[in-house]
Amino acid sequence: MPGTTAFWRDPFLPHVESRRACHSRACYKPDSHPTFSIGAVDAGGSIFTGSKDGKVALGIGSLVLVPAGCVHACNPLPGTPWSYQMLHLDAQWLQAHAPALDGDTAAVLHCSPLYAQFCAMNALLFSTASAAEKDAALLAFLGACTGARADLLPSERKPLPQQLAPVLEALQAQPSASLRQLAEAAGLSPYQLIRAFRATTGMTPHAFQLNAHVNRARSGLQAGTALAQLAHELGFADQSHLQRVFKAHAGITPGRYRGQDS
16 A cells, blocks of 8 residues: 655644654654654554664554654664654744643653544644634643653753854854864864764764755745755755755655645
8 A cells, every 4th residue: 555645734823733644664864853743653663763762662652752953763663664643843832832841852652542632633633623623622632741741751961062052053154064164163173073963963963954954945845935946045966956855854755745746
C-alpha cells in the first residue's frame, strides 16, 4: 500500500499545524524545529533519538514531546512502514498558553488515554468544526499533557558555552558563513569548533546550517514563495539541491509540503 501524507493549516489558527502520514517509509536526518512538536505513533514501530534516555523504542500509542530547538530524529524500524501524526505549535504561543510543557529536552509518554485524546483532537483539526472548537480541544489536550509531563525528570540540556555565542551570532547574521569564518569567530580551529558545536547542539555547524535553511524554506513555502527563488535566497546550488535537502529533513518534497503535488 503506498504511503500518504496530509497537512492541515488554518489562517484563523496560525499557531498550529498538523500532519498525518500513513504507511510511510520516509527516514529523516537529525534536525530541529522552531516549533514545539508533538508526535504520535499510530501503526508500526520507530526509534526516537533526542531524549535524555538516548534511543527510545516507540510503538502504537507512543507520544513524543519535542521542545523547539531540540535536535532529534524519528525513523521507522528497518524495512517496515509506520503511520504517525505530528503537531507543530508556535513556541511563543505555547509559552503563553502551556508554559509547563516547554522543557529543554524531549520526552516520550506511553499513556493510552492521552493518546486517545490526541487522536480525537487531531481528527477535529482536520474536520469542518469551527476554529473556536478546534482551539478549545487543543488547549484541553495541552492541559492533559501538562499533568503527564510533570512526572518526568528535569532537563539535562547543557548550557551554551560562552565561546560559541559568537558562532550563533555569526550564523544569525550570515546563515551561509563558511566553517573557517565560524571557527575564527570562536577563536578555535575548524576541528575544535566541530567537536564543541556538536557536543552542545547535537549537530555539526554544517548540519545546523542546513537545518536552519530547511526551516526557513518551510516558512517561505507557506508564504507562497517560488521554490527557485527560495533556493537562490537560501544559497543552494539550484532548485534540485534544495528539494533533496528538504526531503532528507522533512521526509516529503517541498511541493507536497506546500500542498501542490498530488
